[in-house]
Amino acid sequence: MASIKEKIQAEIENINKVLAELEKVKDRPDKELVVLVGIGAYLQNIYTGMENILKQLLKHKEITLMDTPTWHKDLLNTSVKHNLITREMADKIGKYLFFRHFFTHSYGFFLNEEKLKPLMSNIPEVYSEFRREIEKTLKNMVNDPFTP
Numbered sequence: 001m002a003s004i005k006e007k008i009q010a011e012i013e014n015i016n017k018v019l020a021e022l023e024k025v026k027d028r029p030d031k032e033l034v035v036l037v038g039i040g041a042y043l044q045n046i047y048t049g050m051e052n053i054l055k056q057l058l059k060h061k062e063i064t065l066m067d068t069p070t071w072h073k074d075l076l077n078t079s080v081k082h083n084l085i086t087r088e089m090a091d092k093i094g095k096y097l098f099f100r101h102f103f104t105h106s107y108g109f110f111l112n113e114e115k116l117k118p119l120m121s122n123i124p125e126v127y128s129e130f131r132r133e134i135e136k137t138l139k140n141m142v143n144d145p146f147t148p
Contacts (some may be wrong), residue, residue, distance in 0.1 A: 004056060004057070004060045004134075004141075005046070005138065007056050007139065008053050008056055008057075009044050010051075011049045011052050011056070012053075012131065014049055015045075015046055015049040015050070015127060018042050018045045018046050018049070019046065019123070019127065020123060021042060022039065022043075022046075022120065022123070023041040023124075025038065025039060026039065026120045026121075031113055033108065033109060033111070036108070036111040036113055036116060037075065037108035037111060038102045039111075039116055039120060040099075040108065040111055040116070041103075043052070043096060043099055043100075043103070043119055043120070043123065044099070044100050044103050044104070046096070046123055046127060047093065047096035047097060047099070047100045048100070050093055050096075050127070050130055051072065051075060051097075053134055054075055054076075054079045054084060054085070054108045055075065057079070057084050057134070057137060057138075058075075058078060058079065058082065058142055060141070061082060063078065063082060065078060072100075072101075073094075073097065076090040076094055076097065077090070077092065077104050083122075084133075084134070084137050085130065085134070085137075085139070086133060089129060089130055089133055092122075092129070092130075093126060093130060095119065096119065096123070096126075099119055
């Protein structure tokens, strides 16, 4: 069975691959709808990866979430409550949760490049900050310290 460190490292590698792909397309001029939908999928993938990391950390700490319609938001709040991430970080990635909800429950032709730009532009830094917080959390876990 993989350790918490190995599980999180796998998520980090996947997120890094998606970030690299997003970087290839985000600055294309005059993006066709299919490119915007692809960018939307990349943003959703990155957010989902961050969620997966938080779920793994909570599971490792034996903290369970209720299966409710608000479990995604509850995940962020519970992660703050248990000092996995800061409230500021939860608010930053909460914007991607909101986008994930829109993207999952809407049609691709509703995507607007101008509204996607801030999400695309900010995700590398938001993810980098998230990763620093997660690495700090892992280092503080006595039973399984993280070493990159």
